Amino acid sequence: MREPIDFYFDFSSPYAYLASHRIGELAERFGRAVTWRPMMLGVAFAATGGKPLVEIPLKGDYAKVDLVRTARLAGIPFRLPSRFPLATLAAARTYYWLEETSPAAAVPFAAAAFGAFFAEDRDISDREVIADLLAGAGVDAAVGLAAIATPGIKERLRAVNDEAVARGVFGSPFFFVDGEPFWGFDRLPQMELRLAEIAA
């Protein structure tokens, strides 16, 4: 089996949500696994002077048009969240807790968190919503909520943030295929061509 595809993202990134609908199937077609790496994009922004799209004049308004159009053309359910952006620290920490303790539940939890935010307009910064998602993944929610407040899990997420910045991640979603970077949902077709070239 070839190297996994690294998939860095922030749970508050709508383009990462769109990519989360496609990356599993795309990777599998080329015999690859996917390493999901939720992170705090704000840390990367601090390194690059980037800003959340919605805070940028003109570009933020355009992004809303582009997102709705892109989701429609891709056939992926999407609605603009009424609260945006949200704090995604709890969701990211929960992912790493699951990865350590119930690895089979980690990606389903992440996919459900994305769907809750971008298809169902739920507030994934809310502990109750995180608890619901954990219960949906068949995991003891109380144990999870307690675990994500521990220093070990906080440190795990910090280490991923640092690793992402060190690898040049500056936006979300951000992928690496055998070390080659691909940024954005709109680069999945290029990633597919590259995967095909490598497989040939």
Add this chain to the structure above:
Amino acid sequence: MREPIDFYFDFSSPYAYLASHRIGELAERFGRAVTWRPMMLGVAFAATGGKPLVEIPLKGDYAKVDLVRTARLAGIPFRLPSRFPLATLAAARTYYWLEETSPAAAVPFAAAAFGAFFAEDRDISDREVIADLLAGAGVDAAVGLAAIATPGIKERLRAVNDEAVARGVFGSPFFFVDGEPFWGFDRLPQMELRLAEIAA
């Protein structure tokens, strides 16, 4: 005939160069003309807090990888210019002078200026290069170089910049199809789908 597609760009934008290779054929397929609108992207950046890609840490380095890859996959000749970015005021003013005085030469001049910069690594901020390109378009270069220093042509470009910002242009290339905005070479497939929907 339907409304023309508006094509705003800065001559220093490599993604606009790539788009310049496709937009004519794409528009024609749907019975549309293209209104080429060279502008000073710096004016839009002043309004949005944007910056040239190459000046942004990490993102600038990634853009070089992405550009070469995107051009290769699209089959468009491209090399990273050795001098970048360049002042594109003279090229933009020359375009508007041609549009007024020799309209049939304006788009061929713009296409040649893009190719000089991004395929042949020539310095299009240089008056000699502009003179060459004018001569190549069958136009008296000395008359052109004199004309672009006149207040009328300067004012024409300023008016386009103002109009672009007023319409929400914040990047290059930037298109409008019946008022709907599309930003980026990578959005041409979406524009094509929209043109097809309108034509249906």
